[in-house]
Every structure is written in C-alpha cells, then in structure tokens.
Amino acid sequence: MGGFFAAWLGSELGCPFVAINPASxxxxxxxxxxxxxxxxxxxxxxxxxxxxxxxxxxPFRMDGNGFVAIDMGDKIIDPQQTLRLVGNNLPVVTFPDGSHRFDHMPQLAAVIRSIFFNPSASKNVTPTMTT
Incomplete structure (x- = not known):
C-alpha cells in the first residue's frame, strides 16, 4: 500500500513522489x-x-510531480495492469524480474538521484526503461 499512498499523497499535496509497485x-x-x-x-x-x-x-492518483517504479516480476500487483492504468499519465521506470518487495532498490536510487537531486537535470526528466 506504500506505492498507492505515495502517489495519492504526493499528488494531493503537490510533492514529488516515487510510487513503487503501487496497488492501483x-x-x-x-x-x-x-x-x-x-x-x-x-x-x-x-x-x-x-x-x-x-x-x-x-482513487489512484495519476498526476503530480512523480513517477512509478515497477518490478516486472511482482506476483502480488499485476505489473501489466499497472502499466495499462498509468499509461501516459505518469512516467514509469520498469525493472526485469524482481518481486513485490522490490529487488532493484540500488538501481532505483540511481534513477531518483538523477531526477530529483541532480542540479543540472531538468525538472521534467522522464524515467526510461531500466534493465
């Protein structure tokens, strides 16, 4: 439920967020x-x-300054359903395999650093598929 609430609260409060394997x-x-x-x-x-x-x-919020991170091996929350729901509403970064507990935290941390903490990066950087 953490990914769901990150998206909902981030959108509601206008805060940057990362929704990891969110329940949509x-x-x-x-x-x-x-x-x-x-x-x-x-x-x-x-x-x-x-x-x-x-x-x-x-409702699952799909607006605001954030993005969705998905481990494609999640057996709890269907990754394909999340991708269909999010569509072009939020940027998405996906990782192969993994699980609902999210097995790619170091790789995701690098993406988050590049988007939110790199002073030379644009605020509107869109994450791309990561392997």
Missing part, C-alpha cells in the same frame, strides 16, 4: 485478502471488508 485499485485487489492472515512478520491480523471498502473513496 486496492478496493478490488484487497478483496481476496479479507479475513484472517499472517503478516510478513508472522503476526496474526484480520482485514475487514469495511476497511477494504474505504479505498473506493481514494
């Missing part, structure tokens, strides 16, 4: 997880239908 429609994608489950840390949790329904009022 959590009101739909979280439905299959309603009920009891174990978190990554092993804690017992419960996801309620009411919690999932709240996301109907929070």
């Amino acid at each position: 429609n959590p009101a739909v994608s979280l439905r299959k997880h309603i009920g009891a489950f174990k978190s990554y840390s092993g804690a017992q949790c419960v996801l309620k239908k009411e919690t999932v329904d709240v996301y109907n009022s929070l």
Whole structure:
C-alpha cells in the first residue's frame, strides 16, 4: 500500500513522489485478502471488508510531480495492469524480474538521484526503461 499512498499523497499535496509497485485499485485487489492472515512478520491480523471498502473513496492518483517504479516480476500487483492504468499519465521506470518487495532498490536510487537531486537535470526528466 506504500506505492498507492505515495502517489495519492504526493499528488494531493503537490510533492514529488516515487510510487513503487503501487496497488492501483486496492478496493478490488484487497478483496481476496479479507479475513484472517499472517503478516510478513508472522503476526496474526484480520482485514475487514469495511476497511477494504474505504479505498473506493481514494482513487489512484495519476498526476503530480512523480513517477512509478515497477518490478516486472511482482506476483502480488499485476505489473501489466499497472502499466495499462498509468499509461501516459505518469512516467514509469520498469525493472526485469524482481518481486513485490522490490529487488532493484540500488538501481532505483540511481534513477531518483538523477531526477530529483541532480542540479543540472531538468525538472521534467522522464524515467526510461531500466534493465
């Protein structure tokens, strides 16, 4: 949900953002997880239908000064669906293989540095596909 909220808050507040493997429609994608489950840390949790329904009022924002980073091997959030949804609305950088936990952080850090922290770079630099 971090990628979803990075895009939503960044767009809402006008802040630069990077949405990593974002859930583009959590009101739909979280439905299959309603009920009891174990978190990554092993804690017992419960996801309620009411919690999932709240996301109907929070659309995935595709505006603002940010971009989307996708590991194409993500088995949790369909990378192709994210690419179709984002389309030409936001710049996208993709990495081959990887996972939902995002396995290309050093490479992404280099992209972020070149876009947001390089004083000679244009503010409107569009990330390109990275391998």
